[in-house]
Amino acid sequence: MNMKTVFITGVAGMIGSHLIDDLLQKGYKIIGIDNLSYGKLENISHNLSHPNFQFYKADVCDFDTMKLLAKDCEWIIHLAAYKKIAEKDFSMHTFQTNGILLNDEWCDFLKENNTVNLVDPQPAKEE
Numbered sequence: 711m712n713m714k715t716v717f718i719t720g721v722a723g724m725i726g727s728h729l730i731d732d733l734l735q736k737g738y739k740i741i742g743i744d745n746l747s748y749g750k751l752e753n754i755s756h757n758l759s760h761p762n763f764q765f766y767k768a769d770v771c772d773f774d775t776m777k778l779l780a781k782d783c784e785w786i787i788h789l790a791a792y793k794k795i796a797e798k799d800f801s802m803h804t805f806q807t808n809g810i811l812l813n814d815e816w817c818d819f820l821k822e823n824n825t826v827n828l829v830d831p832q833p834a835k836e837e
């Protein structure tokens with residue numbers, strides 16, 4: 711059986727780095743990106759040489775790169791985010807990161823590639 715390819719943003723973060731352990735074990739192919747602003751390469755270092763994992767240091771706001779990497783993937787799991795904006799320098803860039811994949815350009819891309827499915831978790835609420 712041909713295993714599906716999953717594109718994961720924020721792959722070096724807490725959820726992404728654990729998720730790829732599970733998905734690689736199940737035989738999925740993973741293309742993961744992270745700008746390493748918060749996540750760490752150490753979180754995914756044990757998978758960097760895995761034949762079914764490709765990692766790119768990239769920013770989700772670089773839409774052309776995102777489209778190029780995601781175009782043949784059946785699933786997109788969007789985890790790139792700043793969970794606690796108050797702990798980072800505030801800017802529109804950081805503020806928009808969570809929602810960047812919900813813009814018109816992405817919606818058009820998803821419509822054109824109807825095999826692509828988007829999973830975008832709700833941001834965790836601050837206590």
Ligand SMILES: NC(=O)c1ccc[n+]([C@@H]2O[C@H](COP(=O)([O-])OP(=O)(O)OC[C@H]3O[C@@H](n4cnc5c(N)ncnc54)[C@H](O)[C@@H]3O)[C@@H](O)[C@H]2O)c1
Nearest residue numbers: 720722723724725744745747748749769770790791833834
């Ligand atoms: N951890 C939880 O318990 C939890 C619960 C519910 C929802 N969520 C949501 O799931 C998502 C991921 O959570 P997490 O705990 O893995 O967060 P995390 O902070 O550990 O990981 C987020 C990753 O995104 C990367 N990133 C940030 N901005 C980026 C950008 N512009 N381009 C590329 N990469 C970028 C960071 O470097 C980091 O590695 C968030 O939206 C979070 O709100 C988390």
